[in-house]
Amino acid sequence: MKYASGPGRKAFQTLNALLLSLTCLSILLPIWMVLATSVSPNAQVIRESYVFFPSAVDLSYYRSVLQSGYFSAFLRSIAVTVAGTVASMALTLPMGYALAQKDLWGRSFFLKMVLLTMLFDGGIIPFYMVVRNLGLIDSYAALVLPVALSTYNLILVKNYMASIPPSLIDAGRIDGCGEMRILAYVILPVSTPILAAVGLFYAVTYWNTYFEVVMFINSSSKYTLQVLLRQLIFESESITSGAEQIYNNFKMTVMVMAVLPIALIYPYIQRHFVTGLMLGSLKE
Amino acid sequence: MLLDRTQVRPRGLSAPRRRTTLLLLLIPGVLWYVLFKYLPMAGIAYAFTDFGFRAKVSFVGLDNFKRLFASMDFGRVLGNTLLLSLLNMVVFFPLPILIALLLNEIRGLKARRAVQFVIYLPHFFSWVVVGGIFTMLLSPSNGLVNALLGRLGVAPVYFMASPGWFRWILVGSHVWRDMGYAAVIYIATLATIDPELYASAYVDGAGRLAQTWYVTLPCLRSTIATVLLLNLAGVLKIFEQILVMYNSAVKQVSDVLKTYEFTEGLLNGDIGYATAVGLFTSLVSFVLVVGLNQLSKHVLDESIM
Numbered sequence: 001m002k003y004a005s006g007p008g009r010k011a012f013q014t015l016n017a018l019l020l021s022l023t024c025l026s027i028l029l030p031i032w033m034v035l036a037t038s039v040s041p042n043a044q045v046i047r048e049s050y051v052f053f054p055s056a057v058d059l060s061y062y063r064s065v066l067q068s069g070y071f072s073a074f075l076r077s078i079a080v081t082v083a084g085t086v087a088s089m090a091l092t093l094p095m096g097y098a099l100a101q102k103d104l105w106g107r108s109f110f111l112k113m114v115l116l117t118m119l120f121d122g123g124i125i126p127f128y129m130v131v132r133n134l135g136l137i138d139s140y141a142a143l144v145l146p147v148a149l150s151t152y153n154l155i156l157v158k159n160y161m162a163s164i165p166p167s168l169i170d171a172g173r174i175d176g177c178g179e180m181r182i183l184a185y186v187i188l189p190v191s192t193p194i195l196a197a198v199g200l201f202y203a204v205t206y207w208n209t210y211f212e213v214v215m216f217i218n219s220s221s222k223y224t225l226q227v228l229l230r231q232l233i234f235e236s237e238s239i240t241s242g243a244e245q246i247y248n249n250f251k252m253t254v255m256v257m258a259v260l261p262i263a264l265i266y267p268y269i270q271r272h273f274v275t276g277l278m279l280g281s282l283k284e
Numbered sequence: 285m286l287l288d289r290t291q292v293r294p295r296g297l298s299a300p301r302r303r304t305t306l307l308l309l310l311i312p313g314v315l316w317y318v319l320f321k322y323l324p325m326a327g328i329a330y331a332f333t334d335f336g337f338r339a340k341v342s343f344v345g346l347d348n349f350k351r352l353f354a355s356m357d358f359g360r361v362l363g364n365t366l367l368l369s370l371l372n373m374v375v376f377f378p379l380p381i382l383i384a385l386l387l388n389e390i391r392g393l394k395a396r397r398a399v400q401f402v403i404y405l406p407h408f409f410s411w412v413v414v415g416g417i418f419t420m421l422l423s424p425s426n427g428l429v430n431a432l433l434g435r436l437g438v439a440p441v442y443f444m445a446s447p448g449w450f451r452w453i454l455v456g457s458h459v460w461r462d463m464g465y466a467a468v469i470y471i472a473t474l475a476t477i478d479p480e481l482y483a484s485a486y487v488d489g490a491g492r493l494a495q496t497w498y499v500t501l502p503c504l505r506s507t508i509a510t511v512l513l514l515n516l517a518g519v520l521k522i523f524e525q526i527l528v529m530y531n532s533a534v535k536q537v538s539d540v541l542k543t544y545e546f547t548e549g550l551l552n553g554d555i556g557y558a559t560a561v562g563l564f565t566s567l568v569s570f571v572l573v574v575g576l577n578q579l580s581k582h583v584l585d586e587s588i589m
Contacts, residue, residue, distance in 0.1 A: 008492075009492070012389070012492070013389070016386050016389050016390070017390075017395075019386060020383075020386055020387065020390070020399050023383070023399075023403060023463075023464075024398075024399060024402040024403065026460070027402055027403065027405065027406055027460065027464070028402060030417045030421060031405075031406075031417075033428070034417065049426035049427075049431075050420070050426070050427075050428050050431075090312075091312055091313050091316055092313070094309035094310070094312065094313065095309065095310055095312070095313030095314075097309060098306045098307070098309040098310040098313075099310070101306055103302075103303075103306075104303075104306050104307075104310070105303050105306070105307060110310065110314065113314070113317060114317065117317065117321040117322075118517065119517065119570055119573055119574075120325070120566055120569075120570050121321070121324070121325070121566055122324035122325040122326075122327050122328050122562065122563075122566070123324075123328070123545060123559060123561075123562020123563060123565065123566055124542065124545050124546055124549065124550070124558075124562055125327070125330065125545065125549040125550070125555055125558045125559045125562055126323075126324035126325070126326075126327025126328055126330060126559060126562070127320070127324040127327075128549070128550060129324075129327055129330070129555070130319070130320065130323045130324050130327060134319075145320075146320050147320075148316060148320075149313060149316050149317070149320075154313070178305070179301075179302055179305040179306065179309075180305065183309075200408075204408045207410070208408075208409075208410030208411075208412075210410060210411065210412055210524060210527070210528060211523070211524050211527060214527070215546075215550065226410050226412045226413075227412075229412050229413070229416065230412045230415075230416075230528060233412075233415070233416040233419055233420070234415070234416075234419065234528075234529075234531065248420065248426070251416070251420070255413060255416055255417075258410065258412065258413050259409055259413055262408045262409070266405065266408060267401075270400075270401055270404065274400070274468060274471075274472070277468055277469070277472065
């Protein structure tokens with residue numbers, strides 16, 4: 001808490017509240033507009049283009065999106081996200097735990113090996129060539145395996161687990177637990193904030209993937225929702241007055257679907273990731 | 285520590301068994317790093333070949349780099365990348381610090397939580413969604429911004445296709461999406477400042493502003509340096525945002541090193557040349573980061589890395 005006195009204080013508080021409210025408003029208004037337009041009756045959208053106050057709630061575009069190819073792309077995105085997050089956590093947790101142990105054989109070598117990749121990389125083309133040589137092009141595995149580990153997330157997990165009091169681990173050891181049981185029954189339960197944070201980061205990355213799909217997937221039947229949404233918005237925008245007009249409520253409905261899973265988990269995880277980030281970013 | 289580990293261990297795992305278990309836990313991750321990080325690093329060898337054009341690949345030395353530096357594209361692409369980075373540094377970089385400072389002044393816990401909830405949210409939207417929102421707000425035929433301009437008597441502007449505006453749209457959408465989230469690290473640091481520092485500053489006669497200047501900002505110094513370093517590592521690698529939002533009308537200003545590498549290599553099939561572009565980008569980034577770290581050692585008297 002800061003200490004202050006004087007008449008300028010009240011004016012400052014008001015200005016501060018105003019600035020932060022404006023910031024929040026600038027974020028919320030466009031989101032509200034997308035949502036409101038997606039549920040508005042067609043006639044209103046044609047008349048006003050953008051709706052802030054729907055005259056009625058009309059879900060007919062949700063019905064048509066559910067019956068369209070966008071919904072199967074939505075399901076594909078969900079599948080990639082779930083499989084990817086599971087694979088990522090399965091790689092990140094054991095490695096992060098091992099790296100957090102001071103007595104790990106070759107620890108400083110492995111840490112350097114991991115950290116160097118944050119400073120230098122081979123670029124897009126050699127990365128693409130490795131994935132191609134592994135025969136992964138045009139497979140869903142190409143959307144998961146090559147990006148399954150994030151060094152940033154790994155370091156967060158490692159730092160968090162290194163900050164767990166050793167007495168807790170020793171208590172487990174006295175009870176006769178082996179290394180795997182300690183990981184499962186002692187480490188994981190106290191790591192909830194970081195698991196939630198890192199899990200959210202991975203899930204969001206997979207859900208939002210655009211570039212990897214464009215690079216690795218050739219068949220449009222395998223495109224994920226983000227790629228189809230980009231085509232819908234940007235490619236229909238450049239043809240300014242096409243013969244078949246795609247109405248904004250259809251676009252907005254697809255857009256709502258493209259943020260829906262994130263919007264659903266965000267409220268539950270938001271507080272965790274702040275704690276997780278704080279504890280995980282402590283320097284050793 | 286309450287217990288001496290050497291006394292405890294014999295009742296649990298023996299030291300050699302613990303060592304083996306830890307290595308087994310480590311191996312899958314290490315294999316992943318070798319396969320998807322270090323094998324591509326070896327792939328920079330393509331940069332010294334004419335891979336992509338002939339059936340028989342031959343070593344061409346530094347020819348790809350000579351071609352790159354002599355190319356008309358190089359100056360434009362590098363210029364665009366640097367200009368965008370500069371805009372992001374000047375416009376974007378201070379905003380999260382400002383947000384954190386303002387948020388820190390809010391007394392009510394509920395209001396604070398509510399603001400945090402909102403400002404972190406857009407960071408989790410994909411560039412496709414963010415680009416979509418901006419495209420629709422800025423649409424010349426039925427966008428909100430042009431509707432407002434119309435009321436003021438201004439003719440519709442096709443922002444997304446205007447080379448003059450496009451850079452500002454990139455910076456603006458970056459601000460909209462990431463400003464709040466980038467403040468997390470500063471907010472976390474502010475929470476760790478010892479309240480005693482403010483108390484003694486107050487006793488010494490420091491007002492709110494002086495407290496911010498002499499207590500808060502010095503405490504943020506090393507965090508700011510770290511964030512600057514991390515930003516610098518990615519500064520030449522700006523990519524996905526542009527890949528999503530660009531169109532042919534703004535190609536002249538939107539082509540950056542990474543999009544150039546992508547187009548030349550994967551769309552035009554000039555693998556050797558594109559790898560050289562990528563290698564150039566990685567090397568310059570590496571030098572920038574290591575250089576800044578050295579500088580920080582001398583100036584701030586602490587190494588960031």
